[in-house]
Amino acid sequence: MNLLPAWLRSYRPAWLAGDLTAGVIVTVMLIPQSLAYALLAGLPPEVGLYASILPIVAYALLGSSMTLAVGPVAVASLMTASALQPLAAAGSAEYVTLAIQLSLISGVMLLAFGALRLGFLAHFLSHPVISGFITGSAVLIAVGQLKYILGVKVAGSDVLETLVGLAKALPQTTPVTLAIGGASLLFLLLARRYLAPLLTRLGVPAKAADLMAKLAPMAAVIVSTAVVWLFKLNETAGVSVVGSVPQGLPQLTLALPGVSTLGQLWLPALLITLIGFVESVSVAQSLALKRQQRIQPNRELLGLGAANVASALSGGYPVTGGFARSVVNFAAGAHTPLAGVISAALMALVIAALTGLFYYLPYAVLAATIIVAVTSLIDLKTLKEAWHYDRADALSLLATAMGVVALGVEAGILMGVALSLAALVWRSSHPHMAVVGRVPGTEHFRNVERHAVQTVPGLLALRVDESLFFANATVLEDRVEALLAHDPSVRRVLLICSAVNQIDATALGVLTQLERSLASRGIEFTLAEVKGPVMDRLRSTELGQRLQGKVFLSVHEAFEHAVQVGN
Template sequence: MGLKRAIRSQYSWLEGYKTSIFADDLLAATVVSILLVPQCLAYAFLAGLPPQLGIYASIFPLVAYVLFGSSNYLNVGPTAVISLMTAACIATLPAETRVVSAGALALLTGGLLMIAGVLKAGFVMNFVSRPVVSAYITGAALLIIFSQAKHILGLQVDSRTAFGMVAELIRQVPQSKPLAVLTGFIAIMLFVLVRRMLPFLLVKSGFRAKTAKLLARMAPILIIAAFVGLSTLLKFGETYGLSIVGSVPAGLPPVSFPGLTLVGYEELLIPAVVIAIVAFVDSTSTAQELAARKRGRVDPNRELLGLGAANAVAGMTGGYPINGSMSRSAVNFTAGGKTPLVGLMVAGFMALTALFLTPALKNLPLSVLSALIIVACLNLLDFRSIWRTWTYSRADGITALATFFSVIILGVQWGVLAGVVLAMVLHIRVSLTPHMPLVGRFPGTEHYRDADRFNVETDETVKTLRIDEGLYYANARFLEDRVAEVVSENSDMTDLVLMCSGVNHIDASALSSLEEINRRLKGLEIKLHLSDMQSAVRERMYRSDFLDKLNGRVFLSQHDAMTALQPEPDWAQFSDHIDIH
């Protein structure tokens, strides 16, 4: 029954499928395919691989994702960031092994993702913060732009870091090829103008805003076609020595297991782990954003399986690592795609491209492909997000900046790991010394706030220490030190209340610390009390004998504690004279 329910849930979109929905899906698939054709060539080129591998990675992997993934809108395939990461992984390998190594890298990435999916490890995404993802993508996009500048200038640059690339480009600028510069900059201008101005002009001409936006998305394929035609007519490659794509083999991708040695697979394992993390986080973020717009949701564990299956299939059909494309998924959503059938139709269109259209791509200038990559990456730059993060939280800002500069200086392989590790270290550091203020009551109310920040009532004999963090082995000693500090500074104290409204967990080490605090306070004739404990925490504490040994009481609320513990005022000091004036 469980299997049937899972299958029914996976393919629930087939129920009630109508001709009108098919028409919407077909339109979306057509637009996405038109966008994908130049992109898959450009991203394979970015990865340092033959252009046909980009086409191969856009056929059967899409089918695999539809079978196992959970998003109705996500379009998987070659992307800029994963392509750059692939290039960094295989750049140092012998040229004759790079294609098979790229396939092995995709297979390893897919295997890791599927294992994580089977283990229901979708929660891993929670450890990668949005500032890390945003800063990583910005750094990678900037690195991609630097890496493609050499093709715009017609130069040969071998450095893999941003500073090295810039230094080599500056040194070689006098040797730039005029035709490469001309075609590259014209292509950049056309791609930018089409993206920014064409929708406005079409709307002014009477088109609907949605139609105008879709037509603008399709325009790059016309620019590509124009440059191919111009290059063929004027023989840019033969006569002027301009670098072109060259012959692209026609036919469907070969199906084979990447024949790499065991040592070769071991060398690719760590890069595969990094690519798997980036691919999963990036893809799932996009899928969740689009699903939320339709009041839907995606299952992270099924996304692991879907993305893993897509990568594994890519590795066995001549491709390289892939993930969900933010731009193409957004186009699918905007174009009116309703179901995963869009992915199947895109795969069909790409198969037709592989069979019949590849000869037409032979004379496409590489400078134009680089222009397409650069313009795509300009939209990924988000320095404003890094600045907002910095102004809001210094810790998150440091994490974002560290991620960004790690990508720029060390390369894309280590950027996301640096960000994740630093984010976790800073979080642990904060949790080591949680906020534990003394609190008092707002006069005439039952509200208790930080005594250092607000003008509140306090008592010299009854002190309340509010704990704003879960208690575990790493911060249990800090609690002991904080209590000792409060005791030393308040010689008249007879009762200490630990206000536990922010405590959602107490582990065994923290429980031992509470027992030690209770023992020390008992020796000082100070009673220890607890208030505002969450039910789950209190129920767990009943499994121990701590509450039996507690020399004070457990109060339902902080106000109950203060009402019971505060001594009655000395009414004798007040006169019984009534002033009627």
């Protein structure tokens, strides 16, 4: 029984209409997107279609989101291209095999992270770093697609090189291709902005108008394919078209990577895994919260892991939960992953019988689809907000975005992660500490620098607002010594541990040495408000022995004691 997912066991007939509608609409979006993203990944179009069938079903069985649309997405496609282009010629059989293996490795990593409950690792990509990464990737993707719009051949490994190449190749522009690509681009941009309001004004209900506007790419695909077919523009005007796409369902095969391939692919696979997971979970979560549902990050790891393994088994490439299709799926009324399963079934139908329809589809239109899709990912709002709220966050966003554009996706994201870790290191090694005094007439104690409080002569009461461990223990010691140097009359140091949840072996060593050194100078070292678990472990140590009778339950008690014994 438990093998069936919960949503299927408790399925209600009332949900079927919504799931069916959403399944159909998402399929209409998915067809051009899966072809376009395969192009972006440097893969033959059928690989994009393969990645849009089994992965969806696998996620439906194991994932925790009711509305996430899994499949090929722009950023993972770009990352796939960036990982594989140094290893094999784009579109070659070897390249396709590597893409399949990349998907397999990423899937296994996701499953392993899920089994080890390592979902928390994804928290180490901060929002500004992710935002910067996505924005940088969007620029990279958009620039990379311009050659298809112009109908020229340009090889460039970075943005600058690509732009220079495009400028040089401008005289070779294929006019008809540019006309088709430019018209599609214009149509899609206008449709995104004005189609829904226009349809509403024509009497279409607002929600339906919104959904219909999302189908503009399919309209562009149909119209342009028809035009190219009608005038045979691929032969008469040199318009590049998709050509024959192999018909038939994907073969199930297992392509295990060898050790040297593993060595080449583990890092890109890890980055695709982390970025894909973070993106997918944030989309799934924002949709779930709208319906007061919950996403379980460890279930998501399993769901996405299964989806990637399924993709690898059926000849696809790395997939994850995508933003645009998920939002449409949700808005079109999807209640359960059945919507996805319906979509998968329709895609299977397309690939089994209808791939001939894509023969005259011009690449320029796919490129226009990609460009319009990714420009909506460029996120200046987060940058603006971060700039006002936290300059350091804004700078890490900018650095990551520029790193991606200038150095490529892997170096860019690694730079972002390094920046995040550096921030963590910096933060951890600078714990907040405050010398406190008593608020007159109360048992409350506050920072002497911020409040008018009473202190006891000869007593230095220091509150440290973080657990003590290797990264900050010496900082505490330095602070105490600096305060003592500043006020030589101190005869008693009180360390207030109300925020200390843990003292690791390094910090224990530092405190032990501090206590000994203070004792040798005739200064008493005392503690207050030590938490139960911390005290339990401290008791059996040398420091614990030496501090017997010098640990106060409350700061109040410690102050009273200091007043009584005087200097």
